[in-house]
Amino acid sequence: MRVSGIIASAVFWIFTFISISRNTWFDFYRDAFSDLGGSRANDPWIYNYGLIVASIFVILLSLDMIMISRTKIGVVGGSYISIAGIFLALIGIFPAGTRPHTFVSTWFFIQAFIGFLIYGLGEFRKYPGYLATIIIIFITALSGAIIIRWPSAATIEAYEIILLTVASLIYVIKHRFQ
Template structure:
């Protein structure tokens, strides 16, 4: 694994958390974690919706780059299958940023992200 892939694996989640936190802070006048979905922060027509959407896309790209390096290190076929499924989930994460709340594909790509990313983690963990 390249050093840049290791950095990417560290930066990806950091970009996600900072992006979500920043979007929540910008919209603190109306957004509440107990009352709203995170997707509400990136919805169509919302000023500064790009803060969330760009951070989701960037996170997906960074973690996919990391996962490519991780995949090369794995020897177990079950772990590799889990990583491949997780990468598919990350593609859906990027699509959430490309199709924010208020677009017709948003509901489907959101569900696809949660299902595939979750199963990818589960399968990779079972293979470990």
């Protein structure tokens, strides 16, 4: 379960690339990834099911965080990650063009980054370097979202997904040596 965050990212990218191959109109610099699951997409189920499958691995990651955490704050951080996993599934259930889509897609990212930050706070006494790294990722995500003028939703989504993947990789590395 420890590598589940990395698996979630791999699942997302695999399903996304398959969906892009079925939707040649998709433009990374103009569209949002969610457009691949919307009404104008060919086989939108590919992208949407990919999100739902990826969400299972995010929830497995959260369970690992909760089970190995030695602090209440760490458990809260893992719980936020589980909520992010639920929101990721909801993005697939409420695809682009549906009323709740923007809310669930925005809050997936917010919950995930806050979850990693809170988990890092819970690990501070034992692993201060881990918290410092997570703070850098959090600030990078937040400042990138606010400061950079992104050409499309897909570009900022890719940026944020890469940062979440890095946070998951650092989580694996941190616990590999325990």
